[in-house]
Amino acid sequence: RKVLVSGLPASPGLAAGKAHVILDVKHIDEFQDGEILVTEMTAPDWVPAMKKAKAIVTNSGGMTCHAAIVSRELGIPCIVGTASRGAAATEALKTGQDITVDATNGVVYEGILEEATKQVPAATAAEGGAVVTAVESYPITGTKIYVNLGEPDLADKVSKLPADGVGLMREEFIWASYIGEHPLYLIKVGHPEKVVNGLAEGFRKVAQAFNPRPVVLRFSDFKTSEYRDLKGGEEFEPQEPSPLLGWRGASRYYDPKYIEGFKLEVQAVKKVREEYGLKNLWVMIPFTRTVDELRKVVEIMDEQGLRRGPDFKVWLMAEIPSNIILADKFAQYVDGFSVGSNDLTMLILGTDRDNGTVGHIFDERNLAVLRAVKQLIKVAHHYGKTVSVCGQAPSVYPEFTKFLVEQGIDSVSVNPDAVISTRKNVAAYEQRILLDGITKKGMVEDPDLRWDPFPE
Incomplete structure (x- = not known):
């Protein structure tokens, strides 16, 4: 497994997909559902793209930055502050590149890892009706x-x-x-x-x-x-x-x-x-x-x-x-x-x-x-x-x-x-x-x- 970048694990989770590097909010309309958003840092006007993202990786920010807070609310994996850990995500990752984001441990891997493809969103199980769970x-x-x-x-x-x-x-x-x-x-x-x-x-x-x-x-x-x-x-x-x-x-x-x-x-x-x-x-x-x-x-x-x-x-x-x-x-x-x-x-x-x-x-x-x-x-x-x-x-x-x-x-x-x-x-x-x-x-x-x- 090749580690591409690492950072702070701001919102835990595992996701895999294609990276999309966006350096200016003017280009967020180009962002597609299910892509992984890679940018310097998010702000409120990035929310429309964040809602479509499978995961988010940023160059800067800490555990209380905008990307971290919003990602936790949306329930999507997020890694922040990669630049302070050695390599800026916007430079190490390329648009269209297959990557796996392990936001529980703060690591981005090259390629699509098998365990990431086996992840079943909780919402899918709940909506499908095939899984029966006890009422807690x-x-x-x-x-x-x-x-x-x-x-x-x-x-x-x-x-x-x-x-x-x-x-x-x-x-x-x-x-x-x-x-x-x-x-x-x-x-x-x-x-x-x-x-x-x-x-x-x-x-x-x-x-x-x-x-x-x-x-x-x-x-x-x-x-x-x-x-x-x-x-x-x-x-x-x-x-x-x-x-x-x-x-x-x-x-x-x-x-x-x-x-x-x-x-x-x-x-x-x-x-x-x-x-x-x-x-x-x-x-x-x-x-x-x-x-x-x-x-x-x-x-x-x-x-x-x-x-x-x-x-x-x-x-x-x-x-x-x-x-x-x-x-x-x-x-x-x-x-x-x-x-x-x-x-x-x-x-x-x-x-x-x-x-x-x-x-x-x-x-x-x-x-x-x-x-x-x-x-x-x-x-x-x-x-x-x-x-x-x-x-x-x-x-x-x-x-x-x-x-x-x-x-x-x-x-x-x-x-x-x-x-x-x-x-x-x-x-x-x-x-x-x-x-x-x-x-x-x-x-x-x-x-x-x-x-x-x-x-x-």
Whole structure:
């Protein structure tokens, strides 16, 4: 067996087929169903091709990059960061070349391996009706198990998982696959309804599939570089040296240059809740740097008729250190927090999560991150607010989920492929906590987890 390239195993699985190297998103229309997508890195506007891919291999990126997250949701094998492991995939692989992608071990082999051709997709067995399986029951847990979801067309399938709702619904799939045009451009040409109707239809599909279980929608969190890729976007988006730390999230929503675009998102949420009667749709505000930013965004929502209440919850995505340090202040304006462990880890450790060179430093299990999450749970609960987590960490590291349960987290939201295992793990962790409470012989908590390390 000849190894062509290796990288990080971002989404496990085995697939074989013909490679298709695409270096520019302008050429994704040339991509065919069942090919293996090979590129530098994906972004939201690559989603139409990703949905047709049998597997994905990229030059750059880490375990929390766009390609990794989307591939896990779509259930397709994915290897990222090949350039940092010796050879860039776009240089080592050629379009039309037969390859086998072993994304469980992060290796791409030359040719079609026999074991890859014997793989039978789970969906085929289920739909064929020839395979009979026993109905499995799943434990009830005190900690709610939510699922992360972005692609509305997967909602019916994912809703059958033993999940208590959607803890993170991403808008970006809808923008890339259903709208494709910049909101301010559509306002300029007189068609703002395309945004409202397009978003509302995507929201409806997910909320209806999961009803009455809650669906927590994260308002748009495109970076300026991603907004520019939408039709008409170049006129409205600046060129930023570091989009990850630039004009994104809440800072856009109240900005006079973008506020009208944000209002369209709010109107779409209202349409689903009021016209379609799907009251299980909640919202989450991402990347909010200051308390004043949060106040401004909540006021805009209030003015548009979208107000917090018994059946409408507003969460804050806790992904910036200020969200933790000032949790008591942010808590005034929301019903709960959801830890975005990807960006929170990046900002606490000062590591670009998409940079393979420093990827070995990025680790959600770092003590600094654990202390921050523990502190947030403590403060939020003091003020009667719930805490969830929606980053990649619980999907990848069972020990991180164990830590969350021990700290009293209210819910965890994981990728579809991790829902069942997470539910079983959480049930075991909760039983261990109960047993330790009865016997008084449980493990003593690591004193290093204390936010204030000085003894009282």
